Amino acid sequence: MKSSRLVSILLLLQTRGRMTAAQLAEELEVSARTVYRDIEALSAAGVPLYGDAGHAGGYRLLDGYRTRLTGLTxxxxxxxxxxxxxxxxxxxxxxxxxxxxxxxxxxxxxxxxxxxxxxxxxxFHLDAPGWYADADEVPHLAAVADAVWRSRVLRVRYRRWREPTDVERRLEPYGLVLKAGRWYVVAAPGPRTYRVDQILRLTTCEEEFSRPDDFDLGAYWTAYQRDFHDRLYRGEAVVRLAPGAQPTGPAAAAVRARGRVQPDGWTLVTLPIESVEHAHGEFLRMGSDVEVLGPPELRERIARTAAELAERYGGSRAAPAGGRPWTRDGPRRTASCTGE
Incomplete structure (x- = not known):
């Protein structure tokens, strides 16, 4: 483990130049004290390492030194x-x-x-898109990618979900993200996130922009997803879940974090919801595995739907395929020529 870490320090300094102990520690996921010990070990082994003090200080390799420890494991x-x-x-x-x-x-x-x-x-074969979604048509993806590479300004006509739906935008594209088979471009001003498949028209300008040195695409996307979920799930519902019920997404995380198993085996938990309308459909999909206790408007709406379904399916039943009449226990069996 230590030998692998020493090689990593050498390769980091070789590819990135001067780095502080704190930066190396963060990259290698160890303590700064461990980095100091590793630096001492490398120096003792004859590696030409230099440490500079001060605000712009850090460790660096002697100019021209390159390690040949680049073989793959x-x-x-x-x-x-x-x-x-x-x-x-x-x-x-x-x-x-x-x-x-x-x-x-x-x-x-x-x-x-x-x-x-x-x-x-x-x-192993990687296939990112989901099963039940058609692949998006992204005719402008190559042009957006080229603008990202060359730091060129884009002028686009973009379709969004709220009015006015079609808008003109001047974008400075910082990076592309592929999420669940769908491409997004992160662009200034803002920066903000745009779906590439919703770009209706695109013109690449010769105007060049400067990407901020401190912009981190991975960090931006992590924060964007967190903010997206915070904005998406603006309400809560108190429910009881049957033993074995398996909610997905944020609901599953809420059950693990806050769920309380009651004496009858059901789990009482407060779940995040987008809206009453959305939660109504989601909880109906769970059938009898969930009981909604609140908010009252959600419980009443599910109760009305359940009553309508009971009325629709509780009366006379249509004969199943094959023409056999229904009984309480299913289709009535009739005698056949084979003596059954």
Missing amino acids: TGEAEALFLAGAPGPAAELGLGPVLAAAQLKVRAALPAELRAHADRISGR
Whole structure:
């Protein structure tokens, strides 16, 4: 473990230049004290490391020094080929480039690692989109990606959900995100998030913009998702869940965090909901596995729906396929020519 960490420190300093102990500790997920010990070990081994004090200080390698400890381990080779996503790469116009890069890496691997990489490619396939959604048409994706790479301003006609639906926007695209098979572009001013498939018209300008040095796409997306869920689930419902009931999404997290199992085995919990209308449909899908206690308007609405369903299905029943009349226990069996 320590030897692997020492190699990581060398590679980080080689690729990024000067880094502080705090930065190295955060990158390697260890304490700063551990980094200090590792730096001492590298220095004792003869690695030309220098430490600069002050505000702009940190550790760095002697100019021109490069480590040759860049060989891949078995796990790293497997992860590299598992991370290759041919679908998204093709959408960005990088399909042939990805294939060529993987071919070159595979050819450079030792025979044992090559076999591991081939096993990964043959046994794992990544397919991001969900089952019940058609793939989005994203005719402007390549142009958006090009603008991201070249830091070019975009002028777009964009369709949003609220009025006025079609609006003109000037965008400075910072980055692209693929979420559940759908592409999003994060762009200034703001920055804000836009669905690429909702761009109706696009013009790439020759005007160049400067991407903020401190902008972190991953950190932005994490914060955006958290804010999205906070804005989405603005209400609460108090419910009882039957033993074995398995809610999904934020409801599942709420059950794990706040659910209280009662003497009869049911779980009492307060769940986040988008609205009464949305929760009405979601809880009906759970059938008899859920009892809504509040808010009153949600409980009353579900009760009305249940009464309507009971009235609709509680009267005379239509004969099932095959023409046999219904009884309380199901279709009545009749004698046949075979003596049943």
